[in-house]
Amino acid sequence: MSQPATSSLTLGELTALLQKIFERHGTSAAVAQVLADNCARAQRDGSYSHGVFRIPGYLSSLASDWVDGQAVPVVEDVASGFVRVDAANGFAQPALAAARGLLVEKARSAGIAVLAIRNSHHFAALWPDVEPFAEEGLVALSVVNSMTCVVPHGASKPLFGTNPIAFAAPRAGGSPIVFDLATSAIAHGDVQIAARKGHALPAGMGVDKHGAATENPKEILDGGALLPFGGHKGSALSMMVELLAAALTGGNFSFEFDWSKHPGAQTPWTGQLLIVIDPSKSAGNNFAERSAELVRQMQGVGLERMPGDRRFIERAKSLSDGIVLGEEELAKLRALA
Amino acid sequence: MSQPATSSLTLGELTALLQKIFERHGTSAAVAQVLADNCARAQRDGSYSHGVFRIPGYLSSLASDWVDGQAVPVVEDVASGFVRVDAANGFAQPALAAARGLLVEKARSAGIAVLAIRNSHHFAALWPDVEPFAEEGLVALSVVNSMTCVVPHGASKPLFGTNPIAFAAPRAGGSPIVFDLATSAIAHGDVQIAARKGHALPAGMGVDKHGAATENPKEILDGGALLPFGGHKGSALSMMVELLAAALTGGNFSFEFDWSKHPGAQTPWTGQLLIVIDPSKSAGNNFAERSAELVRQMQGVGLERMPGDRRFIERAKSLSDGIVLGEEELAKLRALA
Numbered sequence: 252m253s254q255p256a257t258s259s260l261t262l263g264e265l266t267a268l269l270q271k272i273f274e275r276h277g278t279s280a281a282v283a284q285v286l287a288d289n290c291a292r293a294q295r296d297g298s299y300s301h302g303v304f305r306i307p308g309y310l311s312s313l314a315s316d317w318v319d320g321q322a323v324p325v326v327e328d329v330a331s332g333f334v335r336v337d338a339a340n341g342f343a344q345p346a347l348a349a350a351r352g353l354l355v356e357k358a359r360s361a362g363i364a365v366l367a368i369r370n371s372h373h374f375a376a377l378w379p380d381v382e383p384f385a386e387e388g389l390v391a392l393s394v395v396n397s398m399t400c401v402v403p404h405g406a407s408k409p410l411f412g413t414n415p416i417a418f419a420a421p422r423a424g425g426s427p428i429v430f431d432l433a434t435s436a437i438a439h440g441d442v443q444i445a446a447r448k449g450h451a452l453p454a455g456m457g458v459d460k461h462g463a464a465t466e467n468p469k470e471i472l473d474g475g476a477l478l479p480f481g482g483h484k485g486s487a488l489s490m491m492v493e494l495l496a497a498a499l500t501g502g503n504f505s506f507e508f509d510w511s512k513h514p515g516a517q518t519p520w521t522g523q524l525l526i527v528i529d530p531s532k533s534a535g536n537n538f539a540e541r542s543a544e545l546v547r548q549m550q551g552v553g554l555e556r557m558p559g560d561r562r563f564i565e566r567a568k569s570l571s572d573g574i575v576l577g578e579e580e581l582a583k584l585r586a587l588a
Numbered sequence: 589m590s591q592p593a594t595s596s597l598t599l600g601e602l603t604a605l606l607q608k609i610f611e612r613h614g615t616s617a618a619v620a621q622v623l624a625d626n627c628a629r630a631q632r633d634g635s636y637s638h639g640v641f642r643i644p645g646y647l648s649s650l651a652s653d654w655v656d657g658q659a660v661p662v663v664e665d666v667a668s669g670f671v672r673v674d675a676a677n678g679f680a681q682p683a684l685a686a687a688r689g690l691l692v693e694k695a696r697s698a699g700i701a702v703l704a705i706r707n708s709h710h711f712a713a714l715w716p717d718v719e720p721f722a723e724e725g726l727v728a729l730s731v732v733n734s735m736t737c738v739v740p741h742g743a744s745k746p747l748f749g750t751n752p753i754a755f756a757a758p759r760a761g762g763s764p765i766v767f768d769l770a771t772s773a774i775a776h777g778d779v780q781i782a783a784r785k786g787h788a789l790p791a792g793m794g795v796d797k798h799g800a801a802t803e804n805p806k807e808i809l810d811g812g813a814l815l816p817f818g819g820h821k822g823s824a825l826s827m828m829v830e831l832l833a834a835a836l837t838g839g840n841f842s843f844e845f846d847w848s849k850h851p852g853a854q855t856p857w858t859g860q861l862l863i864v865i866d867p868s869k870s871a872g873n874n875f876a877e878r879s880a881e882l883v884r885q886m887q888g889v890g891l892e893r894m895p896g897d898r899r900f901i902e903r904a905k906s907l908s909d910g911i912v913l914g915e916e917e918l919a920k921l922r923a924l925a
Binding site for chain 2: 329330331332333335360361362363364365367369390402403405406407408409410416418420428430432434480481482483484485486487488490491493494495497498499500501504506526528529530532533538541542544545548549551552553554555556558
């Protein structure tokens, strides 16, 4: 009897499975629900590097007692446009979930609001944090710092994290405009894949342990580091992410935490900032029409794929065919649940 | 009798001279004061491409009746964190000046505030707009769109402007951390200089009129266009600038205005967004200490020059030696006053 190579799950089925896994490995039901939803949505949208691929890392970090899967975030209403959350050494996503209602309420009332999350672990893609705001007609920007692996432009040793910036804006008659970009030239996962395949990297991605430029992914992994994207400009943006996600929130810089006493820890213990703007305060109800016009004009100059389009295409496919997982992968997940 | 080659002016002297020039060429005294201050500070700080070099462009645009030098900005207090300004087809800097007090008040009270300027012309560097907030202990971010000259990544024709992003944050015991970066790979002025000198450009800066990559600056200027910095990431940021500075404010996208009936017009008629955050709402009084710590760590990994350092060095030199101008340049300015 030959086993089928793949199996397909609905979003609800995958979420329920992941929720069981998180709960079994020490998170509260509330935390499990948020992380499972985030991870299942990434898998559904073809963001494989942040989908079920991340489960072993989550579980390893939980087992190491580095992150508290039972943490209850503490939300503080600081001012008419400012919400602060102490994630209590838990994950960042439950902290966002706990403050989200208040953040949206403030953004709609004040026109803009900021959420400053500290003492948090972010181990997921950043776009799932901003996209839902755009679905509610709001514009959202988020930054999160991570862990030292990027050499500031002009420096000789790594200091910054991969420090992504994510943005989402509503669009009339279509999916929101969403992007999520690491301020490093390449993602760490892609370096690992290239090393495994024995492929060289393009120039400008990283340095070896002596700080010399290299196109050999193995040299980057062997005590080397990544470079920022776009030279001094990407480096300045990465610095800004450290200032906004850590200095402003009260979280750790990417170079400040020491997980050496928690073998297996993989989740950076830093901070996250979100800014949410209500565009109806300025542009009436036509912001979404205007962003649709920008997209039309971008297509008019020959752009075939908007940032984020790949995810929306994968999402549509998952909705019609289910989320396809390899049988072996699924069996491993079921064994963890 | 040999004339000295250069002459040095104080900031006050240069500002007064420029103010006279603006007034004589049709701006109100209030507008002249703001533009002169901005332009003189750029010259003082060695931002020569946005210093007195810009005066002919300003005057040409004023003479063309494309921009209104007498415009009185209309400030609207929209919400506890939202200020909107109609620049009334005038310059962006007087619009910012008119709303600045209210913006700071709101940022300190709400924790964050946004200023949405529309119907405005921005022809200056962006860092002078954000740096003063950092000097008051606030964190500021600004974006402004400009005019079609950048090909979106993956497209074949230009659409975006050079669309800069500027950021400023306070730092304990030192100058604020300030950067101002175009989201294009290179500034238009640098292409012109390379063309004049007959130098080739590095790869990845621009395309010719057929959309083909070129390192020849003359081909870029002859109907070609610039590329975004950092490939698809810089392109996504440039798109974000269009959405924030134009769609969100109610201003024009970089491709929307038609100045063909105003020969000599040079100032893009678009919009500008500023976001100001009061870091004391989250991190107590220690934000500036934390940013100083980040700078120390950046220096610790070998960084010799922070973003913005060159300007602070030039500023110190101008304070001790005066702002040095060529006699011929100065004579031209005096003739315009």
